[in-house]
Amino acid sequence: MNAIELLKKDHETVKDLLSKLEDTTERAVQTRKKLLLKIEQELKIHTELEEQIFYPAFRRAGSKDESVLAVEAKEEHRAVEALVLPDIKQTPPSTVEFAGRVKVLKELLEHHIEEEERDMFPQARKLLSRQQLEQLGESMEVLRKSLKSDAHAKAA
Ligand SMILES: [Fe+2]
Ligand SMILES: [Fe+2]
Known part of the structure; x- marks a missing residue:
């Protein structure tokens, strides 16, 4: 898969999970825990x-401007x-307070995702x-698999 398509798909997944988490109430303790864990893993x-x-x-592939964008994104x-x-x-x-902090997380990530999709990806x-881009996408698929199996190994 093309690297940018892959990353965008991840963004949709995370945004969806964040919306679901934002929609929960204080009574949904287990759901909140589960969604938060899933967001963290993603x-x-x-x-x-x-x-x-x-x-x-x-x-x-780029020069100074690209490095600046990447460094800022990493800080976020x-x-x-x-x-x-x-x-x-x-x-x-x-x-x-939980809901308030989730809102802050959601806003931060939406801003971050928007910058990647608006500035970084078109430039890439x-x-x-x-x-x-295809090759990068393939490398990312490979890394994702190995990170996932690491996580399973740790959990076991
Ligand atoms: Fe990012
Ligand atoms: Fe991203």
Whole structure:
């Protein structure tokens, strides 16, 4: 699959999960926990695919502007992973604070996704050939599989 199509598909999955989580109430404690875990797993894999494969290829194909975009995007990943997600995880799902923090997560990620799709991906299509994008997509599929089997191995 083309790298950009693959990443966009992931974005749809995450946005869908975030909307579902936002629609839950304080009573839906188990559903909130399950959705949050799923979002965390999806994000973990998606950011690895971008940071290990897509962003480096984008930077290599481009120049300073592309590096700046990639570095900014990486910082946003870090903010979500290191600050926002850990915060939500220690907030009881039965509280209104949980919903407030989910809203912040959702807004941050929607903004991040929009920037990737509006600025980075069209630029990547200009800089990388169709064949290169296919190859990157294949590498990402391979990495995704190995990350998933790692996660299973850890859980077992
Ligand atoms: Fe990203
Ligand atoms: Fe992304």
